[in-house]
Amino acid sequence: MTATGTGMYTPKPGAAPLPRMIAAQAALETKMLLRNGEQLLLTVVIPTLLLVLFSTVDIVDTGAGEAVDFLTPGILALAVMSTAFTGQAIATGFERRYGVLKRLASSPLPRWGLMTAKTLSVLVTEVLQVVLLTVIAFALGWSPQGNPFAVLLLLVLGTAAFSGLGLLMAGTLKAEATLAAANLVFLLLLVGGGVIVPLDKFPSAAQDLLDLLPISALSGGLRDVLQQGAGMPWADLGILGVWAVVGLAAAGRFFRWE
Amino acid sequence: MRSDPVVQVQALVKRYGAKTAVDGLDLVAREGVTAVLGPNGAGKTTTVETCEGYRKPDSGTVRVLGLDPVGQSRDLRPRIGVMLQSGGVYSGSRADEMLRHVAKLHAHPLDVDALIERLGLGSCGRTTYRRLSGGQQQRLALAMAVVGRPELVFLDEPTAGLDPQARRATWDLIRDLRTDGVSVILTTHYMDEAEQLADDVAIIDAGRVIAQGSPEELCRGGAENTLRFSGRPGLDVGSLLKALPADCSAAELTPGSYRVVGKIDPQLLATVTSWCAQHGVMPEKISVERHTLEDVFLELTGKELRS
Numbered sequence: 242m243t244a245t246g247t248g249m250y251t252p253k254p255g256a257a258p259l260p261r262m263i264a265a266q267a268a269l270e271t272k273m274l275l276r277n278g279e280q281l282l283l284t285v286v287i288p289t290l291l292l293v294l295f296s297t298v299d300i301v302d303t304g305a306g307e308a309v310d311f312l313t314p315g316i317l318a319l320a321v322m323s324t325a326f327t328g329q330a331i332a333t334g335f336e337r338r339y340g341v342l343k344r345l346a347s348s349p350l351p352r353w354g355l356m357t358a359k360t361l362s363v364l365v366t367e368v369l370q371v372v373l374l375t376v377i378a379f380a381l382g383w384s385p386q387g388n389p390f391a392v393l394l395l396l397v398l399g400t401a402a403f404s405g406l407g408l409l410m411a412g413t414l415k416a417e418a419t420l421a422a423a424n425l426v427f428l429l430l431l432v433g434g435g436v437i438v439p440l441d442k443f444p445s446a447a448q449d450l451l452d453l454l455p456i457s458a459l460s461g462g463l464r465d466v467l468q469q470g471a472g473m474p475w476a477d478l479g480i481l482g483v484w485a486v487v488g489l490a491a492a493g494r495f496f497r498w499e
Numbered sequence: 500m501r502s503d504p505v506v507q508v509q510a511l512v513k514r515y516g517a518k519t520a521v522d523g524l525d526l527v528a529r530e531g532v533t534a535v536l537g538p539n540g541a542g543k544t545t546t547v548e549t550c551e552g553y554r555k556p557d558s559g560t561v562r563v564l565g566l567d568p569v570g571q572s573r574d575l576r577p578r579i580g581v582m583l584q585s586g587g588v589y590s591g592s593r594a595d596e597m598l599r600h601v602a603k604l605h606a607h608p609l610d611v612d613a614l615i616e617r618l619g620l621g622s623c624g625r626t627t628y629r630r631l632s633g634g635q636q637q638r639l640a641l642a643m644a645v646v647g648r649p650e651l652v653f654l655d656e657p658t659a660g661l662d663p664q665a666r667r668a669t670w671d672l673i674r675d676l677r678t679d680g681v682s683v684i685l686t687t688h689y690m691d692e693a694e695q696l697a698d699d700v701a702i703i704d705a706g707r708v709i710a711q712g713s714p715e716e717l718c719r720g721g722a723e724n725t726l727r728f729s730g731r732p733g734l735d736v737g738s739l740l741k742a743l744p745a746d747c748s749a750a751e752l753t754p755g756s757y758r759v760v761g762k763i764d765p766q767l768l769a770t771v772t773s774w775c776a777q778h779g780v781m782p783e784k785i786s787v788e789r790h791t792l793e794d795v796f797l798e799l800t801g802k803e804l805r806s
Contacts, residue, residue: 248679252650
């Protein structure tokens with residue numbers, strides 16, 4: 242039974258090639274996310290339910306045109322927020338709490354490699370979400386307009402902005418506080434970020450402020466392109482860009498690994 | 500064999516706010532198994548975590564396998580294996596999944612199935628980490644530390660809370676690591692563990708190394724030993740004491756049960772038995788107790804409770 246003297250443990254150290262490490266890390270992170278019931282509720286069930294419910298039942302006045310054309314861009318923005326911000330913040334917060342980040346920090350995988358893997362995992366999840374929500378939206382009669390490249394740019398910048406904010410929260414607050422705050426922010430931004438409730442329902446003073454939120458910029462920008470067929474929504478891209486730079490810089494500066 | 504040190508710490512100082520956790524600590528660990536002992540709060544974990552690259556020294560130098568754990572961490576990390584005191588695993592991952600993942604981060608990992616079998620982790624099956632028993636979690640953390648075939652592993656209290664079987668399995672693995680040329684830095688609260696496994700023991704208290712040597716050296720050096728015997732009650736202990744060397748003490752602990760404390764050597768034993776012969780006493784149950792590492796530890800670090 243014991244392997245004394247077999248040379249089984251004779252040292253032969255070495256790091257795996259970097260791309261292989263990052264791919265393995267991204268695969269594991271994605272698997273953990275897809276296995277977690279609460280995360281699936283947040284990233285898949287809630288956006289799907291909201292899309293179907295509000296498209297088929299006339300609860301909110303979404304203005305002229307088909308409800309699904311108004312709602313789909315908002316729900317896509319919500320999907321990005323649920324994965325890049327809420328999901329990533331909660332998962333990373335608990336990884337920090339349970340020493341996963343600490344343990345990985347002494348593995349051959351460099352920190353930036355871990356962060357790259359996290360980003361890849363977020364992007365893979367978002368692709369799955371967008372495919373699912375797009376299929377459902379088409380089934381509900383969605384007719385999108387506009388430039389797909391502008392849509393892609395909005396989604397990528399939105400992901401960067403929400404990732405920065407999510408990691409900032411996960412790297413500075415206690416895991417329980419991150420859990421509570423990330424869910425609360427998700428809920429508030431769901432209501433006040435133009436996801437399903439048009440921003441012009443709010444008083445105009447509040448509207449000016451709400452317009453500056455990353456979720457409003459993302460949902461508004463997507464709606465301008467997909468519903469109205471607008472070109473590049475520069476103002477919204479600009480707002481997302483500022484949030485991305487500020488959020489990622491702050492996360493880089495204040496993130497604590499333990 | 501005993502060539503360059505695997506760990507060399509010189510004048511290490513580490514403070515957390517106003518509290519000095521490590522206070523000018525010097526430590527040299529060579530190939531083999533080095534046990535780091537110390538009361539809670541003595542600075543063991545801080546010292547080890549500085550060697551692992553988790554903390555930056557406030558002053559002093561640390562070299563692990565000749566490298567600076569902070570500045571040359573990229574080169575060092577593939578060569579060491581780390582077992583944290585707890586955690587370090589995704590709560591939703593399965594034991595084999597996490598172990599396979601850590602293996603993938605290394606160029607020449609161990610055979611994961613063999614390691615799982617060796618540490619009895621096969622029974623974990625599809626259970627996720629948070630539902631594993633404490634012993635299973637510990638063994639998984641140990642497996643993660645060795646799977647990359649490192650030259651040096653750091654084990655922070657590897658058998659805390661394990662049942663005797665799991666503890667034996669862990670000891671056997673540590674012995675095999677040593678046989679195969681892997682060096683081990685082990686922190687532990689179990690003195691028998693250090694006695695059983697370590698080539699070298701360093702005792703840390705208040706942020707400094709206060710004693711270092713092989714378990715035999717530490718038990719022999721300075722520490723006093725005990726001789727016990729039984730005889731009829733009420734012997735003249737004062738007369739016995741006069742026959743003994745000056746630094747010895749003697750006492751009747753309970754009626755008929757005697758204890759001599761001092762440097763117990765063959766000469767002293769002869770002195771005690773000849774004193775008994777002169778006084779017509781038949782010393783029964785005569786025994787010499789070598790001091791254990793635990794006695795040495797308590798002698799050096801005191802008996803009061805720590806935080």
